[in-house]
Amino acid sequence: MARIISESEVAKRTAILAMKTSHPSMTWRDMAQHFKTSTRVIQDALKRDLHALKVTRNDPASKQFPITIHPLDPVEAMSPRGYQVTASRQSIERNTLLVLPTGLGKTIVALLHVQAILSSVAAGICLMMAPTKALLVQHRDLFQHNLAIPDAGLAIVDGETMPDNRRVYYQSLTGKRIVLFMTPQTVLHDLEKGRLPRAAIIDLVVDEAHHATRGDPYALVYAYLREHHIQPRVLAMTASPGETEQHIIDVCQNLGINPADMIIKTREDPDVEAYVFHLDVKRYELDLTPEYEDVRGRLVAVLREPCAWLQSAGLAGKKVAVGADSLSLPSWEELQVLADKHLAGASARGIGEGEIEPDADTQSADQPALAVPGARRELVSNLVLALRARHCVELVETQGFPALLAYHEKLAAKVAEEPTESLLALVTHPQYKAAIDDAGKLVSEGSPRARHPKLDALGDVMRDFTAAHPASRCIVFTKYRASIPMLVEYLSGVAGVAARRFVGQGSPSPKDVGMNRDEQQAVLRAFKAGEFNVLVATKAAEEGIDVAECDMVAFYEATASVIQFIQRQGRAGRRRDGNIAIMHARGTSDQLNAAMLDGKLAAMPGILYRVQHVRAASMPAPRPAAVTRMPKPPSSKQKAPSSTITKKEAPPPILVHPDCIGASVIVAGLAAAGIEARADRSIPESSMVLAGGVQVRVINTNDAEDWTAELTIEELPGAARRVVAVCPDGQGD
Numbered sequence: 127m128a129r130i131i132s133e134s135e136v137a138k139r140t141a142i143l144a145m146k147t148s149h150p151s152m153t154w155r156d157m158a159q160h161f162k163t164s165t166r167v168i169q170d171a172l173k174r175d176l177h178a179l180k181v182t183r184n185d186p187a188s189k190q191f192p193i194t195i196h197p198l199d200p201v202e203a204m205s206p207r208g209y210q211v212t213a214s215r216q217s218i219e220r221n222t223l224l225v226l227p228t229g230l231g232k233t234i235v236a237l238l239h240v241q242a243i244l245s246s247v248a249a250g251i252c253l254m255m256a257p258t259k260a261l262l263v264q265h266r267d268l269f270q271h272n273l274a275i276p277d278a279g280l281a282i283v284d285g286e287t288m289p290d291n292r293r294v295y296y297q298s299l300t301g302k303r304i305v306l307f308m309t310p311q312t313v314l315h316d317l318e319k320g321r322l323p324r325a326a327i328i329d330l331v332v333d334e335a336h337h338a339t340r341g342d343p344y345a346l347v348y349a350y351l352r353e354h355h356i357q358p359r360v361l362a363m364t365a366s367p368g369e370t371e372q373h374i375i376d377v378c379q380n381l382g383i384n385p386a387d388m389i390i391k392t393r394e395d396p397d398v399e400a401y402v403f404h405l406d407v408k409r410y411e412l413d414l415t416p417e418y419e420d421v422r423g424r425l426v427a428v429l430r431e432p433c434a435w436l437q438s439a440g441l442a443g444k445k446v447a448v449g450a451d452s453l454s455l456p457s458w459e460e461l462q463v464l465a466d467k468h469l470a471g472a473s474a475r476g477i478g479e480g481e482i483e484p485d486a487d488t489q490s491a492d493q494p495a496l497a498v499p500g501a502r503r504e505l506v507s508n509l510v511l512a513l514r515a516r517h518c519v520e521l522v523e524t525q526g527f528p529a530l531l532a533y534h535e536k537l538a539a540k541v542a543e544e545p546t547e548s549l550l551a552l553v554t555h556p557q558y559k560a561a562i563d564d565a566g567k568l569v570s571e572g573s574p575r576a577r578h579p580k581l582d583a584l585g586d587v588m589r590d591f592t593a594a595h596p597a598s599r600c601i602v603f604t605k606y607r608a609s610i611p612m613l614v615e616y617l618s619g620v621a622g623v624a625a626r627r628f629v630g631q632g633s634p635s636p637k638d639v640g641m642n643r644d645e646q647q648a649v650l651r652a653f654k655a656g657e658f659n660v661l662v663a664t665k666a667a668e669e670g671i672d673v674a675e676c677d678m679v680a681f682y683e684a685t686a687s688v689i690q691f692i693q694r695q696g697r698a699g700r701r702r703d704g705n706i707a708i709m710h711a712r713g714t715s716d717q718l719n720a721a722m723l724d725g726k727l728a729a730m731p732g733i734l735y736r737v738q739h740v741r742a743a744s745m746p747a748p749r750p751a752a753v754t755r756m757p758k759p760p761s762s763k764q765k766a767p768s769s770t771i772t773k774k775e776a777p778p779p780i781l782v783h784p785d786c787i788g789a790s791v792i793v794a795g796l797a798a799a800g801i802e803a804r805a806d807r808s809i810p811e812s813s814m815v816l817a818g819g820v821q822v823r824v825i826n827t828n829d830a831e832d833w834t835a836e837l838t839i840e841e842l843p844g845a846a847r848r849v850v851a852v853c854p855d856g857q858g859d
């Protein structure tokens with residue numbers, strides 16, 4: 127897709143060109159200092175055709191077909207570092223997983239790798255896959271400036287080009303050398319539909335490879351190619367391969383990589399240390415105010431009742447016990463495990479939305495407590511009540527009253543539309559009503575006591591930092607999208623702060639409209655250009671944000687995820703020393719998450735060593751994951767593929783655990799499609815296992831190509847899980 131630029135960017139480019147014309151001796155660095163921007167922005171403004179960009183900006187036809195560009199000739203001078211050259215050389219010889227801290231040039235390794243692969247062939251397609259459009263644009267631009275193969279084509283191909291037009295475009299690539307920058311969803315769709323010529327693919331570069339767990343599009347793309355006897359070279363890259371041995375091994379196996387062939391670099395390695403900038407990580411520990419303690423206490427009282435029922439029913443033992451200590455609460459994840467196990471026939475999303483309908487046909491035989499008539503419905507009601515109450519507690523502990531009230535509004539709307547037993551049990555509970563009344567009164571009065579203490583601490587950090595570093599940029603991350611408006615509004619009133627939001631494409635409500643790809647790109651360009659200095663973001667900004675001027679990253683809540691921590695902190699300290707500020711409320715889930723993260727980070731060196739040197743030695747050769755999404759058979763109007771396909775034996779049946787969410791629906795649907803399926807209790811609970819042993823969960827999606835479309839966490843807190851996207855007919859093409 128052609129790049130779309132804003133009017134302010136057109137004005138800036140015009141000023142840069144005028145400055146260079148009147149002062150031809152000025153260097154890029156001098157001009158960057160004058161315009162308070164980066165040298166890359168100056169280079170881009172001087173080298174691109176401004177008139178063409180203006181025309182493209184309002185030309186709908188520019189999106190009909192992918193735009194192929196070519197590297198600059200001559201390319202910019204580049205001096206790869208020693209570890210980059212070493213890594214690229216190995217990746218040319220054998221499939222490789224490169225683990226390299228953020229900001230140390232993984233894309234340069236990919237460039238050297240692709241350059242060597244394309245230089246050795248007369249024609250072929252190198253696929254560089256990334257989970258977000260921001261990353262695709264970033265990679266394409268770097269290749270344009272530095273790939274030393276003048277005749278090689280470079281193109282971003284995504285869902286904004288119609289499927290039939292993508293097919294025509296691919297056909298035009300015959301006999302050419304080209305690098306296609308694509309999301310794995312688009313690659314998978316076009317392979318399955320026979321649009322993308324698989325035989326022409328000679329190389330795969332997988333960015334943010336930690337996503338490549340079983341059932342994810344990265345793994346499915348590689349599995350599809352191997353299934354059709356295509357064996358491209360693979361270079362996978364990430365700063366955070368996973369936090370368990372099994373996760374890392376799964377990533378390697380799903381991309382055809384021997385764990386022994388991982389290249390692991392740390393910030394302390396001698397050949398890397400010279401290029402690493404220091405990150406000053408500080409935790410700001412705060413106590414909840416009396417107002418917040420009171421509201422939290424009322425919600426804990428609500429939570430205590432369903433948890434007591436679950437415990438007395440013998441379903442969870444001490445896992446759902448609510449103790450006297452403020453930290454002795456069941457986690458949302460523990461409650462979700464129970465929901466997965468016992469609410470067969472109800473979707474995981476339904477748990478968050480109150481749309482659960484009990485299905486007696488899916489009752490497990492080993493749950494005696496549910497044999498009593500009506501116990502099934504009581505189980506559903508108590509589990510959903512516990513999930514919602516636990517989520518409310520976490521909102522108060524880590525976010526603030528506005529987030530709690532926003533969640534209450536959604537629940538109230540659902541009660542008005544379709545009241546259910548579990549919804550009414552929550553919204554009519556005296557302690558819940560008192561908590562909402564107390565929080566609502568403080569917020570409506572505009573009282574400072576309505577603010578979470580973390581909000582004031584965050585404002586102080588931002589004020590002090592922007593005052594000391596007026597040309598710098600800051601990113602504030604929050605787990606909950608409902609907190610974004612509150613954070614933007616509050617920070618915008620802090621001296622020296624100009625804040626804007628950055629969210630995913632989903633629109634959970636009319637008041638919370640998502641940002642499409644062009645809007646995301648426009649915000650990032652404005653951020654880099656200094657039009658505002660604080661970006662308030664959800665996980666949508668964890669990958670693909672490379673802003674040289676970003677020297678501060680703030681966490682509004684602590685995270686227990688190693689991958690999330692590494693990705694977020696990696697947005698700072700990319701060109702100079704950086705700062706990390708973590709807001710931390712004592713005696714809450716913030717404290718638990720911080721403690722868990724510390725333990726996981728301490729264990730990471732040992733985990734990486736065991737995977738590479740111990741587990742790898744005892745493992746068989748990497749095997750691809752089974753292809754779990756299959757293309758539809760050609761219709762009478764569609765020609766079958768010309769290649770000869772050897773008839774295979776009937777595939778083994780798909781195994782579905784009886785307690786899997788939607789088990790009866792899955793089995794019936796597969797049977798209707800002519801696919802053999804049967805119940806089997808020997809497989810992991812809450813899952814189904816497909817041919818090849820692939821364990822998956824199943825959801826519906828209306829945007830299969832959008833990797834980063836965010837779940838509405840207010841509706842489904844904590845439920846970020848690897849899934850297989852099941853697209854309705856005619857969608858996801």
